[in-house]
Amino acid sequence: MKKKLQLLSAILLISSIAYTQASTTLTIDEAIKIAVEKNFDVEIERNAQQIGAINNNWGTAGLLPTISATSTIGIASNNLEQRLSNGTTIKRNGALLRNLNAGFAVSWRVFDGMRMFATKRRLEELEKIGELSFRSQVNTTVFNVIAAYYQIVQLNQQKKALQATIKFFEERKQIAESRFTIGTAPKTDFLQAEVDLNQQKGNLLTIENSIRIAKADFNNLLARKPETVFEVLDVIEPDAGLTFAGLVTKSESDNYDLLLAQSNLSVLVQQKREIIAQRLPSVTLNGNFNLSQSRNDAGFTLFNRNLGPSGNIGIAVPIFQGGNIKRQEQVADINIKNQQVIIDRLKNQVYTNLLNAYSNFQNALNLVKLEKSTLSLIEENNMISTERFRKLAITSLELRQVQIDYINGQTRYINSLYMAKLAEAEMKLLAGDLNKL
Template sequence: MKTTTLFKTLLLFFSCVSMTNAQEILTIEQAMQIALENNYEIKIAKNYLKIEETNVAAGNAGMLPKATATVVQNNNLQNLSQTRTDGTTTSLDNAKSNSLNYGVGLDWTIFDGFKMFAKKDQLKELQKLGETQLRLTIITKISDVQEAYYNLVQQQQQLSALDTTIVISNQRLTLAQNRFTIGKASKLEVLNAQVDINTDQVALLRQQELYANSKLILNQILARDTPMDFRVSDEFLISEKLEFAILKTEAEKQNPQIQALLISKRVAELALKQIKAARYPTLKVNTGYNFAENESSLGFTTQSSARGLNYGFSASLNLFDGFAQKRNEKIAGIQIENAGIQIAQQNQALNTQLATAYQTYLTNLELIRLEEKNQEIAQQNLAITLDKFRIGTITTIEFRTAQLNYVNAKVRYSDAQFQAKLSEIALKELAGIINF
């Protein structure tokens, strides 16, 4: 009896080892690195940042001159009749005339009330906003990767628990069959053991399905081929030394959402500065070199040409625009005020989220310790129950109860670790210190 049971246990063990060796072991560090390289949302955010970096240019702020080259040609075909002052008349059918003008010109705004400098600073702030948005995207995606990864760790541990209960159920069936053979048990005991094995196998199949689907989800986040198979670590790495005061300080300095709102307020302030620039005069200089050629079949001048340099300047000052300037400044001021309100609102929300997440974190750490003790007790109880069942001093119902208690204790312990890890990830995400 013991030899048969040992053989089945070893067979299952080596089968699991063979399956493990055939699959890639994906670490959490590898998963995060793959996400940084492949994730589509991170790639899009990086491209948006490239756009903002490209926009930071003196020409985009209006600081550089504009040079243009122009060519204009006109051709006419007309029936003309002219009467001169001396009374003579001249006429010509299909008279041709044409003109050709070409040249280069340069326009340069040399003063616009410092608007161009405010625009350049605003472009730099928008680049910083792009960097912050990229960091927010990366933190969010890395958080998703970690949650999906440790969900797989949990699913893997639960698969192990169900594998264990099937081994135990097989031992129970073997014992029941042996007892029935020697006349110490009824056929009903054998049937009950077989039913329980079938129930355990159904639970195992469901868990395998959930595990496989969780792999597909992680592969999707990593932007890999979804059928790619792999295994994850068998353990949770949980930090138990997070301190609320440190997390709060880091959140105030590094939380991407707060940083984005601070930058947005600075952008609004620079927008107001650009609007106020309209109160100052605008001074432009211009110069150019032009060529002109004209031909006519009829007239006092049948051909002319000219070339030369032109230069000058222009100045303008808004004297009255229907109070539009005052209205625009007032609206820009309100937008700055709203940006400040949004910062205060986000700070309050962040502090609330941090406080609640930290309390959940502490509770989950305590639950880990409790569930670990429960698992140890359930394991001891199962070992004692199994010995008693072998000698026939307890019923099959009592044995099944001890078996299920042990499996449920392992599942609850795994879930407690997973929930604690989720709490840790959430806290680090809020504080902007999540590792990647």
């Protein structure tokens, strides 16, 4: 009965461990979702986007009227002495004078050369820029998450490959040690085998440390505590169905650097319209409703009250402003011209980067096929060479070279997979397609 309980406890413990491991496995889609929601840079851009939306209104553009209310209450104490023409003398100490002034004022600029409409369009473009900046940051963050995630996958695969390789080195060491013990091989073979084994163990420690660092950096991307424990799916599958023509078409319409540059051009155009509007007259409607009241304990006027509306139309006609408007127009024209050059430069740069990324992607895919084929040959050669070494058909030095080739082949294959995935992500980044995952 006791043994059954122990067995049941062991099964439950193993199940618990397996469940814990499964629950901490993070897929790339889950990681992207967390990053989009919590990444610090994304959050900053999200807040900046809200500022643009808040500022985009007719009040900021200057179309709406301004209404203000004012009120003042005053009191004064005076010593009064008056001598009238009829000989009467009035003397009063501590006479109080009470004043009350209150009113509403309305000012509405109804025409400013259409400047307010140009300003509103500029604010709309600025809001659009905020939205594009946010989406661009999401796009960049997703790329960084993909690169970091598959770097961990790459390191994990290298770790597994190295662990398998260490077993071959251990077997070689055991054979060399046995031969040295019975006197059929020199001690140098055994020592070299042990040195090579320790070197690979050192490489394993280095990779394990690199994994820890990569995971901490990855957690930072997800705005999590760096010590958060998780595992990744150790699979790298590049999307071989991507076409260069499709990516180019998408980049022309969705690349965020281009979209931002085009929106900045629109802002400059609206700014020029605002400048031109300063040449035209402006019309302002002003209205007031005022109350003025005073009470005096002494003097000719003991009580006075004025109550009623007033209004006027103000017209301002710019005649000469020292040539400032013309200068501002000239500067605006140059800024627009420069921005168009920037857009052309960006188009060329995006196309160049996309071409290079696609070339790297195709090269990496070819390397994956080649290295996979080469690796199968290397694995077979390693098995044959190990068996021949057991039978004294080859030297320890020859087996060492075969094992080094095995390590290098594994590394090249894993790296080619990672480079293919990285080039794929870079192409989608340039095409503005990553934030749609």
